[in-house]
Amino acid sequence: MTDSAPNDAHPTFADLLSDERLVRALADVGYESPSPIQAEAIPPLLDGHDIIGMAQTGTGKTAAFALPILSGIDVTRPETQALVLAPTRELALQVAEAFASYAKHLPGLNVVPVYGGAGYTEQLAGLRKGAHVVVGTPGRVIDHLERGRLDLTTISNLVLDEADEMLKMGFADDVERILRDTPSTKQVALFSATMPSTIRRLANQYLTDPVEVKVQSQTVTAKNVRQRWLLVPHFRKLDALSRFLEVEPHEGVIVFVRTKSATEELAEQLRVLGHTAQAINGDLVQAQRERAVNALKNGSLDILVATDVAARGLDVDRVSHVVNYDIPHDPEAYVHRIGRTGRAGRSGDAILFVTPRERRLLSVIERTTGQPVTPMDIPTAEQVNARRVELFEEAITDALASRDVHLFRGMVGKYAEATGVDPLDVAAALAVRAHDGRTFLLDAKDDIQLSERDRRDRERGERGDRPERPQRPTPDGMAVYRLAVGKRQRATPKSIMGALANEGGLGRSDFGNISIRFDHSLVELPDPLPNGAENALSRTRIGGELIHLERDRGPRGSGGSGGRSGSSGPRRGGGRPWDNAGKGPVRSARAPRRKG
Ligand code: AMP
Numbered sequence: 001m002t003d004s005a006p007n008d009a010h011p012t013f014a015d016l017l018s019d020e021r022l023v024r025a026l027a028d029v030g031y032e033s034p035s036p037i038q039a040e041a042i043p044p045l046l047d048g049h050d051i052i053g054m055a056q057t058g059t060g061k062t063a064a065f066a067l068p069i070l071s072g073i074d075v076t077r078p079e080t081q082a083l084v085l086a087p088t089r090e091l092a093l094q095v096a097e098a099f100a101s102y103a104k105h106l107p108g109l110n111v112v113p114v115y116g117g118a119g120y121t122e123q124l125a126g127l128r129k130g131a132h133v134v135v136g137t138p139g140r141v142i143d144h145l146e147r148g149r150l151d152l153t154t155i156s157n158l159v160l161d162e163a164d165e166m167l168k169m170g171f172a173d174d175v176e177r178i179l180r181d182t183p184s185t186k187q188v189a190l191f192s193a194t195m196p197s198t199i200r201r202l203a204n205q206y207l208t209d210p211v212e213v214k215v216q217s218q219t220v221t222a223k224n225v226r227q228r229w230l231l232v233p234h235f236r237k238l239d240a241l242s243r244f245l246e247v248e249p250h251e252g253v254i255v256f257v258r259t260k261s262a263t264e265e266l267a268e269q270l271r272v273l274g275h276t277a278q279a280i281n282g283d284l285v286q287a288q289r290e291r292a293v294n295a296l297k298n299g300s301l302d303i304l305v306a307t308d309v310a311a312r313g314l315d316v317d318r319v320s321h322v323v324n325y326d327i328p329h330d331p332e333a334y335v336h337r338i339g340r341t342g343r344a345g346r347s348g349d350a351i352l353f354v355t356p357r358e359r360r361l362l363s364v365i366e367r368t369t370g371q372p373v374t375p376m377d378i379p380t381a382e383q384v385n386a387r388r389v390e391l392f393e394e395a396i397t398d399a400l401a402s403r404d405v406h407l408f409r410g411m412v413g414k415y416a417e418a419t420g421v422d423p424l425d426v427a428a429a430l431a432v433r434a435h436d437g438r439t440f441l442l443d444a445k446d447d448i449q450l451s452e453r454d455r456r457d458r459e460r461g462e463r464g465d466r467p468e469r470p471q472r473p474t475p476d477g478m479a480v481y482r483l484a485v486g487k488r489q490r491a492t493p494k495s496i497m498g499a500l501a502n503e504g505g506l507g508r509s510d511f512g513n514i515s516i517r518f519d520h521s522l523v524e525l526p527d528p529l530p531n532g533a534e535n536a537l538s539r540t541r542i543g544g545e546l547i548h549l550e551r552d553r554g555p556r557g558s559g560g561s562g563g564r565s566g567s568s569g570p571r572r573g574g575g576r577p578w579d580n581a582g583k584g585p586v587r588s589a590r591a592p593r594r595k596g
Contacts, residue, residue: 021105030259035060035329040213050207054214056193058361078130082157087165089115138174163192215330225342229352243379251320258326277303280310331368381442479527480552489543504533
């Protein structure tokens with residue numbers, strides 16, 4: 001096998017899309033190449049065909065229908081030109097966010113999510129401004145239709161996303177009612193993870209001569225690779241990986257993520273935690289890539305964080321583990337990824353991180369590879385701590401063999417005698433020093449908990465479908481504040497921290513988690529805020545809009561507090577798992593090399 005760059009068998013986004021602004025936006029979000037469903041669905045959609053796409057969350061289906069739609073929107077016309085129906089408000093928001101990010105370089109293009117359980121004001125304001133693309137749940141779309149606030153007679157594209165879920169949730173009549181309000185000339189894309197007869201019937205009735213696309217696959221996986229998966233909320237993935245690396249003996253590890261930017265980000269986070277990690281992605285020139293691969297081969301590097309494209313053909317015997325940090329888009333990619341370990345007749349380990357929403361993709365992977373992937377638990381604080389203590393003891397044993405012990409023994413004895421301090425306390429004090437005052441043990445209350453429902457889903461093999469909410473409580477002395485600006489206003493952790501720090505007199509360490517949603521953000525800030533800060537911030541704007549800072553009152557229409565990972569700002573120290581994990585004795589926090 002050879003190390004290779006992307007080749008002709010894999011089309012690029014520029015091959016598929018003629019609008020360079022979309023290609024640029026995809027580069028901005030860090031997509032390197034189209035996923036299989038994108039490569040298959042985009043051309044027929046651009047040719048104007050109706051399509052039936054068999055694809056589940058995680059395959060990249062959203063971009064598969066969003067990009068062709070965006071290619072055809074005329075922003076000079078204010079009317080609604082595309083409607084996407086989704087079963088849940090979480091999905092509607094996620095799809096709207098995806099549209100907005102792909103439309104980054106299409107000025108004036110408005111995407112408006114409409115979903116139940118939320119106030120009408122924001123949604124109405126969005127619709128009044130002229131929503132080129134409406135993404136909504138069926139119930140709320142009908143609501144707006146009936147109130148005369150949404151006109152679907154002008155649409156040229158309709159998407160039924162997760163159609164099987166919509167029918168399962170009892171939206172069949174609503175969907176048909178909405179379809180009746182749309183022009184017969186529209187193009188329809190129906191996406192569904194499964195094809196029960198009800199979906200077939202719906203397709204027969206409302207789609208014209210549809211092209212069927214699905215992620216085909218039939219590949220065999222290496223038999224000498226043990227495959228395990230773990231269920232982890234999206235925002236705890238880093239913590240889970242860090243714990244895993246601490247307790248699992250390993251040599252070289254390849255960690256797969258979806259985007260170029262994620263390779264850089266994760267590699268940096270791992271380095272902060274004391275690992276030797278490097279990113280490889282399609283942006284590296286061949287020489288840089290080779291250097292990284294050689295470092296992994298010779299053991300000076302333990303972790304490569306890679307995209308699928310960058311890892312194509314990578315052949316390093318020393319790779320003991322492949323970690324699918326982001327679930328791959330399709331089983332083939334999975335098979336290819338895990339084939340990076342278990343080479344040269346050795347055994348290997350493949351770990352698959354699955355978030356509750358991606359549960360179904362796991363079954364597809366299992367079905368197509370024909371091999372079981374066994375569940376594993378995220379290491380607990382107890383397990384991590386046991387390992388840390390073990391390494392601590394090993395470090396003492398190693399150090400006792402040093403010639404310097406004699407020298408220091410004399411000094412310690414002298415100190416103990418002069419001060420009357422118990423020599424055991426002196427030894428303990430030296431250990432504290434060796435750890436630089438950092439907390440040595442994880443706290444069991446920071447263990448990664450799955451919700452009762454996720455746990456049940458895991459047992460039963462069903463998928464969850466709701467926002468992943470953090471189990472981590474807001475730290476003492478802090479509270480979650482809500483800002484009325486989000487991705488739509490192009491808010492970023494940096495712009496939020498900048499604005500709040502400048503105008504509210506807050507310091508870097510005053511910021512906890514920052515989570516940016518579609519039309520609002522949640523920020524952990526000191527509780528109470530410093531004197532005068534609230535007043536000063538009442539005039540603060542981000543992206544031209546007032547931030548309307550207020551204490552978050554928990555879930556609202558748009559997904560509630562906590563939630564999906566969005567982006568995170570810097571975190572304060574103080575007992576959170578990711579502050580300490582891997583930072584015991586930095587070197588010894590890593591597991592010993594496994595003998596090859
Ligand atoms: P979806 O199946 O549409 O829910 O997408 C799953 C995830 O894959 C989302 O986080 C997308 O941002 C991401 N994604 C979609 N297409 C690509 C791509 N071509 N390359 C990398 N990531 C992608």
